[in-house]
Amino acid sequence: MPATHLMGFEQEMALCATRARGGNPDPEMLLNKLSAIAEESLVNLRGLGEGGIFLANGGRLYVDCLKYEYAGPECSSPDEIVKYLLAGERILAKLAGVLALRANLEDAALYRCNVDYTGCSTWGAHESYLTRSEPTKLAGDLIPFLVARVVTAGAGGFRPLTQTGCYFTLSPRAWHICVPISQSSTGPHDRGIFHVKDQSLSCGYHRLHILVGDAICSRKQNWLKFASTSLVVALADAGLHPGREVTLCAPVEALKEFASDPTCKTKARAQSGRELSAVDIQRHYLELARTHMHAPWMPAWAPEAVEKWDAMLQQLDGAPDSVATCLDWGIKYRVFQSHVEKRGFDLQRLRNWTHLTDLLGRCINALPGTASERELSADFVLNPRGPLRTVVGHLTRHLPSRGMEWDHLQAYLKLRSELFALDFKFGRLGEKGIFNCLDRAGVLDHGIAGVDDAQIEYAAANPPAFGRAKLRGEAIRRLHKKSSNNASNWTTVLDSTRGMVLNLGDPFAAEEHWSKKANQNPGDESSF
Amino acid sequence: METQMTVHRATRQNDSSDSSAPSEGLSEIQANCRRLADAADAEIERALNGGGVNAEEFLQSAHQLRGGE
Numbered sequence: 396m397p398a399t400h401l402m403g404f405e406q407e408m409a410l411c412a413t414r415a416r417g418g419n420p421d422p423e424m425l426l427n428k429l430s431a432i433a434e435e436s437l438v439n440l441r442g443l444g445e446g447g448i449f450l451a452n453g454g455r456l457y458v459d460c461l462k463y464e465y466a467g468p469e470c471s472s473p474d475e476i477v478k479y480l481l482a483g484e485r486i487l488a489k490l491a492g493v494l495a496l497r498a499n500l501e502d503a504a505l506y507r508c509n510v511d512y513t514g515c516s517t518w519g520a521h522e523s524y525l526t527r528s529e530p531t532k533l534a535g536d537l538i539p540f541l542v543a544r545v546v547t548a549g550a551g552g553f554r555p556l557t558q559t560g561c562y563f564t565l566s567p568r569a570w571h572i573c574v575p576i577s578q579s580s581t582g583p584h585d586r587g588i589f590h591v592k593d594q595s596l597s598c599g600y601h602r603l604h605i606l607v608g609d610a611i612c613s614r615k616q617n618w619l620k621f622a623s624t625s626l627v628v629a630l631a632d633a634g635l636h637p638g639r640e641v642t643l644c645a646p647v648e649a650l651k652e653f654a655s656d657p658t659c660k661t662k663a664r665a666q667s668g669r670e671l672s673a674v675d676i677q678r679h680y681l682e683l684a685r686t687h688m689h690a691p692w693m694p695a696w697a698p699e700a701v702e703k704w705d706a707m708l709q710q711l712d713g714a715p716d717s718v719a720t721c722l723d724w725g726i727k728y729r730v731f732q733s734h735v736e737k738r739g740f741d742l743q744r745l746r747n748w749t750h751l752t753d754l755l756g757r758c759i760n761a762l763p764g765t766a767s768e769r770e771l772s773a774d775f776v777l778n779p780r781g782p783l784r785t786v787v788g789h790l791t792r793h794l795p796s797r798g799m800e801w802d803h804l805q806a807y808l809k810l811r812s813e814l815f816a817l818d819f820k821f822g823r824l825g826e827k828g829i830f831n832c833l834d835r836a837g838v839l840d841h842g843i844a845g846v847d848d849a850q851i852e853y854a855a856a857n858p859p860a861f862g863r864a865k866l867r868g869e870a871i872r873r874l875h876k877k878s879s880n881n882a883s884n885w886t887t888v889l890d891s892t893r894g895m896v897l898n899l900g901d902p903f904a905a906e907e908h909w910s911k912k913a914n915q916n917p918g919d920e921s922s923f
Numbered sequence: 924m925e926t927q928m929t930v931h932r933a934t935r936q937n938d939s940s941d942s943s944a945p946s947e948g949l950s951e952i953q954a955n956c957r958r959l960a961d962a963a964d965a966e967i968e969r970a971l972n973g974g975g976v977n978a979e980e981f982l983q984s985a986h987q988l989r990g991g992e
Contacts, residue, residue: 409985411984411985413976413984419984419987422987502973506985508985511985511986512982513982513983513985513986514986713948713949713952716952716953716956717952719952719955719956719959720955720956720959726959729956729959729960729963730959730960730963730967732960733959733960733963733964733967734963734964734967737964737967809978809979812977812978812979812982813971813978815978815982816970816971816978816979816981816982817967817970817971817978819981819982819985820970820981827970827973829963829966829967829970832962832966832969832970833959833962833963833966836962836966838955838958838959838961838962839959840955
């Protein structure tokens with residue numbers, strides 16, 4: 396059956412490395428080396444009019460703002476999405492391993508980490524969905540879903556952007572979202588739930604670009620994230636206005652409230668006056684998808700997606716324990732809880748210390764002097780001649796009733812750093828990533844029947860079976876190393892030797908249509 | 924519009940005392956959680972002690988190399 400729906404993804408990753416003799420290598424140098432290794436070891440063509448390289452699997456690798464990115468090829472099913480996500484992970488883990496050897500590093504790895512707990516950076520996991528409608532027209536129908544999706548698509552972690560706290564959240568990236576609708580994807584104050592960017596990269600279609608999601612490891616969760624979103628996009632694209640009955644009064648606040656509750660019971664007020672949980676909102680979309688799952692404008696895999704989506708929403712009734720082996724945030728919640736207990740704390744004491752250090756943090760921020768002179772450390776806070784002695788004296792009276800004592804402050808701060816580091820290392824690509832270690836230990840339940848190891852290996856070097864990604868990947872394989880002037884982007888492949896271009900403006904193109912290149916100067920990319 | 928928003932936390936309904944959940948399913952979930960926690964213990968120690976740097980040093984190092992949006 397020919398593909399009717401296309402979707403894709405971009406994953407931004409942090410490259411971290413350590414030298415054997417200590418100290419950090421220069422990040423730009425590392426990224427350049429990583430790019431050079433990718434160019435020399437992978438079947439590829441250089442980017443045409445854009446940086447990086449395009450791969451024989453139809454995807455793209457590139458560097459942007461000191462972060463390494465993998466954009467997958469256009470995929471026609473959630474099975475394919477999962478395969479190409481995992482294929483990218485394998486490619487990148489291998490590249491990082493070669494980098495460590497060549498640059499004489501003790502360790503080098505890419506991390507699917509979402510947020511930086513010691514700063515304000517965030518790494519995106521963007522999604523793209525092909526639509527007939529202009530993205531701006533879909534905003535109202537998608538925003539309630541994207542808000543509610545946090546309970547099924549969240550990576551889990553801790554609230555970033557707090558200097559002192561340690562609050563578990565279903566989605567660390569949700570805290571970087573400031574407005575319902577945005578033009579920008581990178582601004583710290585205007586990153587939106589819905590992004591109006593409309594860079595179609597095709598003829599006759601639009602491309603909905605979603606940037607509110609987290610990068611996640613669970614296959615089952617990635618499958619459902621793309622499948623459910625694609626169905627909702629299809630409903631909206633068909634003009635059914637699926638969001639109309641569940642429009643939220645304050646979506647950004649609702650996103651953060653939903654993200655703060657591992658039981659998934661928190662409710663937000665809809666403009667209809669109803670109080671709705673994230674599961675309630677998703678059920679609304681699910682039932683609409685069920686009603687129309689056999690419509691001609693729905694993908695062939697819609698019935699399977701409806702069934703899996705329904706099962707997950709039922710499973711969330713018992714959250715967080717019921718999703719502790721299949722959703723990233725559920726796995727992390729259990730793993731972090733176990734570590735907290737191992738260090739002699741429990742979740743309630745962790746919350747108490749978080750509240751206390753938040754208060755201390757506010758006091759410290761109000762002090763004069765540079766940031767380095769007033770850090771939140773046990774030595775600074777408990778210095779009997781320090782600037783916080785009065786505050787500490789006042790707080791001391793309240794500690795025993797909460798089972799706290801100042802001697803534990805240092806242990807709390809150490810635990811907090813450990814939890815942040817564990818979250819960072821959870822999504823490390825390759826065999827040392829915590830998620831991958833747990834998976835090998837056989838304690839996770841996140842497999843997808845349609846995705847196996849051989850298929851992932853195949854997807855690392857070969858394009859999807861349908862659409863222009865197939866044509867792009869096949870052309871790249873043929874033209875690789877034939878001429879350094881050969882190049883590719885999402886809509887064109889250039890064969891400079893023959894002076895021909897392959898036009899891939901139609902995302903569903905099934906056959907190659909080459910035409911004479913208008914500008915015969917092979918080095919000139921401006922005409923594309 | 925946003926200021927009219929009210930969000931409230933509903934009462935937890937999934938306590939272990941929830942009699943609507945089959946006890947068999949619950950014990951299986953608890954067993955899975957236990958296995959996960961046991962496996963995580965070993966991996967966590969390895970992850971935290973790997974690379975010869977402690978958690979704080981790792982976070983600082985990652986921050987300096989960060990990139991990101």
